[in-house]
Amino acid sequence: MTTSLSFPGRIAQGLTGFGFGFAKAIAARLGRAVPVLVALALAVSGCANRAQDVLRPLAAAPTGTSRVTMLVATTRKPSDDPGSLFSGDRGTAISLNSIDISIPPDRNRKIGEVQWPSRMPPNPQKEFAVTDVAKVQSEGKALDWYRRNRNKRHQVIIFVHGFNNTYADAVFRFAQIVHDSGTDAAPILFTWPSRGRVFDYLYDKESANYSRRALEDLILQAVKSPDVDDVTILAHSMGGWLAAEALRGVAMREKSIPVKVKNVVLASPDIDIDVFRRQFMEMGPKRPHFAILTSTRDKALEVSGWLSGGVNRVGGSDLRPYAPLLKELGVSVIDTSAIATNDPLGHNTFADSPEIVRLLGQRLAGQSLEGGTTNVADQIGMTAADFAGSAARVAVAAPVAVISPEARDVLKRELTSDSGRMVNGQISY
Secondary structure, three states, rough: OOOOHHHHHHHHHOOHOOOOOHHHHHHHHHHHHHHHHHHHHHHHHHOOOOOOOOOOOOOOOOOOOOEEEEEEEEEEEEEEOOOOOEEEEEEEEEEEEEEEEEOOOHHHHHOOOOOOOOOOOOOOOOOOOEEEEEEEEHHHHHHHHHHOOOOOOOEEEEOOOOOOOOHHHHHHHHOOOOOOOOOEEEEEEEEEOOOOOOOOOHHHHHHHHHHHHHHHHHHHHHHOOOOOOEEEEEEOOOHHHHHHHHHHHHHHOOOOOOEEEEEEEEEEOOOOOHHHHHHHHOOOOOOOOEEEEEEOOHHHHHHHHHHHOOOOOHOOOOOHHHHHHHHHEEEEEEOOOOOOOOOOOOOOOOHOHHHHHHHHHHHHHHHHOOOOOOHHHHHHHHHHHHHHHHOOOOOOOOHHHOHHHHHHHHHHHHOOOOOOOEOOOOOEE
């Protein structure tokens, strides 16, 4: 009689030479990761059907569409192909381009989605299309770009993408966020050398490390421009780690983070929770306001935690019980676990959910995240709960009532000192 074994079972059987306990533990971990790896493989197969050379500009500007003009800074290696512009390899210097992207009329698209070209040239009435690419070859030209694209409040949004993004992925995704959010702040994309392949996680992680200094320089260049008064940083996934590291570096170089950097939004940040505590501490006491979008249903961050030795990621942790305490430190927590998204991994809610992306835009460019009686976290939380019947499970003040003043002081101290660490919402030494 033959017994059919599950995939984890077959793995365990093959590892019996190393000891049953070890084999069982490895099999259990692989068993939890397999569904996510399958979903990742399906996502990759879907991306394989995309048209190539999507960054080649149209011969004539379309009519009846919207336009997003962004400044793109990258540490990627330039490509000889004008349809891709940059590869996933690491360049030797930061490169700047101004790119115009045409967005189809809202009647022909779904908010929260990128309508990728099915063939080249694209149909601008139904698909995203590039209409202009221009090199920005000097710091003076960059300052000119800020001046030409500033809004009345002189606001800039810098977006840092996450793992598994090509140059085109990052450009089109940010264009979608800018358009769907309705923000009029000048959009700046920082794209680092991701190969855009699921199984290059470690290469991407090292590439993010490689790009820290360049992102620091970009932030400082923006704040030193007389045409910029307000900088918001929006970072997703692994880009959250890169953004936090860059801010830490800026604080060390400048002795504090410049006051023009007012808000930082970390969406599903792929950051070791211990590492983030240290990054946060080393930014110094004058930090911008942080908003962190988390989800306990984020399968991508589950795999990241597994790959990283089992340490929880900030974006995959349930921080709601401590949200009021974190708020005292200038950190707002927005739990998106129950928000509907088209992403099977639950990792792209910040851009996929029409409600979240619209509300982010309303607050990011139209209202400061600090001060006043409400902030972006409050507004997103209350509105999301209203439209979806408490779909966004926003932290409320109730947990504070059961925490003593002494415990509150301990938590605040541990988040801003090196005497302990916070893991899974608990302080350990």
